[in-house]
Amino acid sequence: MTDKLVVKNLFKVFGPDPDQAVELAKQGVAKDEIYRQTESVVAVNDVSLSVKERELFVVMGLSGSGKSTLIRCFNRLIDPTSGEILIDGESLTNAGEEELRQLRKNKMSMVFQHFALFPHKTVCENAEYGLKVRGISRRERREKAMAALEAVGLDAWADAYPDNLSGGMQQRVGLARGLAVDPEVLLMDEPFSALDPLIRREMQDELAGIQEKYKTTIIFITHDLHEALKLGDHIAIMKDGRFVQVGPPEEIVTAPADDYVSAFTHDVDRGRVLRAESVMEAPVTLQAGKDTASSALARMDEAGQDCLYVVDEKGQPAGYIRRAMLADLSGDTKITDVMESSYPRTDPDRLLFELYEQCAEGVPVAVQSEDGKFLGVVQPSQVFTELVSDETATESQDKAPAGAAQ
Ligand SMILES: Nc1ncnc2c1ncn2[C@@H]1O[C@H](COP(=O)(O)OP(=O)(O)O)[C@@H](O)[C@H]1O
C-alpha cells in the first residue's frame, strides 16, 4: 500500500515569536519554558508520520497535547509554522489558494466533536451540504447523501429535521456529511467524545465497516486510549505537541516506549487488545472420510495435542476429536462417526477476552473467515495465559514502591 499522507518535521507555534520558539523546541527546551521565554505556545513540536492508503491512524493524547492543531494543519485550516505535509506525494505546504481549494474539495473532509447541523434543513439536506458547496447537481447530491445516510443507518430519517434526532443520531448526520463527498482522507477530531458510552461503542463498532465501504483513509483523534486501541491500525501517542510513540495497538500495549506511555497502558487488559488472528496457530487436522481412530491417535501423539479438528474435503472444519473420545474404539472406526460436530468458532477480529467462555471446555477455538475459511486455531491455554499474565502485570505494578522509576 502506498503512503497517502506523509508529514515531515511539522511545527506549529501560536504567539508572537514562532521562529524563536521553534529554535528553542529544536534544542529540546520544554513547552512551558518556551512559553515563559517567548510567550509563544509550541502546539505541534517536530511531528513526523506516514499514513498508508485506507489505514485508520489514531492520534491519542490528553487535552492540550496538540491533536486538534495537528489535524487542522492537514487540511490547512491552520498554517503550520514549519515542516512539510504531502498528500499522494504532493506538497500541501506549498499549495496556493486554488490548489488548496481543489484539495479540500476533492480529497478531504472533516468531522468534528460538535457538529453543527442546520436546524431548518432536513437530515438529507444537511448530509448534502458538502456536495452543494462543491457544485454537484441536485440529483447526484441526493444520491450520494442517501448512500451516506444509509452507511450510518439513518436513511429512514432523511426527511426529518435535526431537532427530532437524538445527539447520537445528529453526530451520525455529521459523519454522513463527511462521507457524502466520498473523501480520500477523512479527518475526525474526537467525533465520538460527546456521545453516551453505549452509542459511542456502537459508532466505534460501525466505523471499520463504514471505512471499508468508502475505502477511505482515516485520521482519527481521541483522548481515550481504549478507543484508540479499538480503532487504530496505528496509534500515535501525543504529549506536549510531540509524538512519544507510534505503533500498532499490540505494540503500544506490550512495548510502551517510555514511562508516560506505560502509565497509560499499564492497566490495559491485554485480552482486550490482542485478537484471535494475532495469537492463532496453524491447525493440525484430520481428514473426514479418510482418518480412523488409530490414525487420529497417531496424529495426536505426533503433534503432542489432545484435541484435533476434522476437516472436510474443502478444508473447512466438520468437528473435532479429543483423545478421550478414542478410548476403547476399534482402530478402524471412522473418525466422522465419533467426532463432535458442534465446535467453538470465532472470526479473526475477535478479542481474546471474548473467547474466554468458549475456551472453558478446553477445545481449541476455530478461527474462520466470514466465508467459512479455516484460518487457524486459538489454544485455550494461550487465552488463559494472556488473561493471567495481565493480572500478574497489574499486581507487580501495584507492588512497586510509589514513585519508583519504570
Ligand atoms: N489559537 C490558538 N492560540 C493560542 N494557543 C492555542 C491556540 N489553539 C491551541 N492553542 C494551544 O495549543 C496547544 C494545543 O491545543 P490543541 O491542539 O487544541 O490540543 P488538543 O486538541 O490536543 O486538546 C494548547 O496548549 C493550546 O492552549
Ligand SMILES: [Mg+2]
Ligand atoms: Mg482538540
